[in-house]
Amino acid sequence: MPIRASDAERIDNISFFSNAAAPTRERVLSGAFLQRFPANTTLLLEGDPVDFLYVLLEGSVELGAGWKSRDTTLAVLRPVSTFILAAVVLDADALMSAVTLEKSEILMIPGESLRSAMKQDSAFGFAISEELSGCYRGLVRAIKNQKLRDSTERLANYLLTQRVRQGETDTIVLPHEKRILASLLGMTPENLSRAFAKLHAQGVSVEGARVHIEKPAALERLARPSPLIDNHYAQSRNEFGKAFTERQRGTLDRS
Amino acid sequence: MPIRASDAERIDNISFFSNAAAPTRERVLSGAFLQRFPANTTLLLEGDPVDFLYVLLEGSVELGAGWKSRDTTLAVLRPVSTFILAAVVLDADALMSAVTLEKSEILMIPGESLRSAMKQDSAFGFAISEELSGCYRGLVRAIKNQKLRDSTERLANYLLTQRVRQGETDTIVLPHEKRILASLLGMTPENLSRAFAKLHAQGVSVEGARVHIEKPAALERLARPSPLIDNHYAQSRNEFGKAFTERQRGTLDRS
DNA sequence: CGGGAGGTTGACTCACGTCAAAGACTGTGG
């Protein structure tokens, strides 16, 4: 059995497994296996057929895409997160590439096992639908963020989101390289530097990966975070949004 | 019974109903009702709780969102399409507003009926997962389109997609106002005009809603459509992408 | 025949990408 006992509990944390009936769990995991990858390993290239559902248990993974010599980062995942679920459900080709950013530990579940389990256990199938819905809504937020805000506003909101996730501290630590953060926020590294410079007026100062937020209120006045775009409440899990935390409701932002 | 026989067949065309067991269909539709709306009717404001799954049977609907006095169009739907499915599955608030663009006919299915049917009929639940996956992948395409291409490239690819959908003709008809097309493509109306002007060099000429494509090859050389971004094969249904046509595979675009 | 909305055009401004160079950081091998 390629799955160790120490991993079992982490697997329990995956939202859709905790709700599944024991025999379903059993069947899905029987064909699954755990794999370790070094940093900078390409797990999947966009356009590749997808045979497995991936579950990140340790490390971090970048989802990206390219076109005509341009490249962009669509998400950076941290444990515990699933990825390319939609492609697995449809048995289709990947629309995004996946690359490890650090040494990572990944559970790989054969697509066919997952699909047959969904068809057999409707509670499990419903849990997958919830997961998919959470991911979908995460993407809706991402598009709104991209189309409605300029780069400085995106950075400001990113910082506020990180602040919430890291416990309302006044000094946050950027979880990845600035180069990747820039790509995630849809700008160049040079422009990210300048965006940080602009936020100096709002009390933001940078020192390596450490970012000090002097005046959160001023930053918020500029950022205007909205519960309809920013998912502050998502655990540091899948950046695409999570079913669990979706029910939260904040105040409306628009006038 | 508020659902007419003439509508029954159109409802059959919804992907996830055609696969559902008869009793499931029965149960889901029993609480549903058909509603007609005039043009420019707001069906849903972002932030609103969502009580129904909407199915557009006739007319067209714009999904949009706003922030800080800016607004953007996320999709324009044509029959037969569902919308806000993800919010219904999670029983969460809407992240997008929905407004009719023309007089429309919409089937409204109580969220609770849908969720309980999913939990009871696993084949139905799976079909919903397929639908959600298709929508998810449509959004991934939309983000890639937005982050990887400039406005002229987006327009060029939009035109080529329309050309395929309208039957490879050399004169296509824009399906909505240019103002809305601009917002959908992520630019201002002024800029859309200029983007059309730029494409004159590729043999594109505009006359009202009619667009003539003189040299498709030249336009394609500029647009470089990719099966990983542009879903040429989607019926004129849900712009967010469709499960059915997802399996198609084209040639890779990148070098 | 007006009035109004949608569409186009031009001038201007600003946001953002590009290119180049210099500084900071990191990990490696001597």
Add this chain to the structure above:
DNA sequence: CCACAGTCTTTGACGTGAGTCAACCTCCCG
């Protein structure tokens, strides 16, 4: 422990893409 190479980051100068504002034009509807 230090030297060094390579990568990441920052800064400046510059060009281009795209939003804004205003004027004008056209079409449609009353």
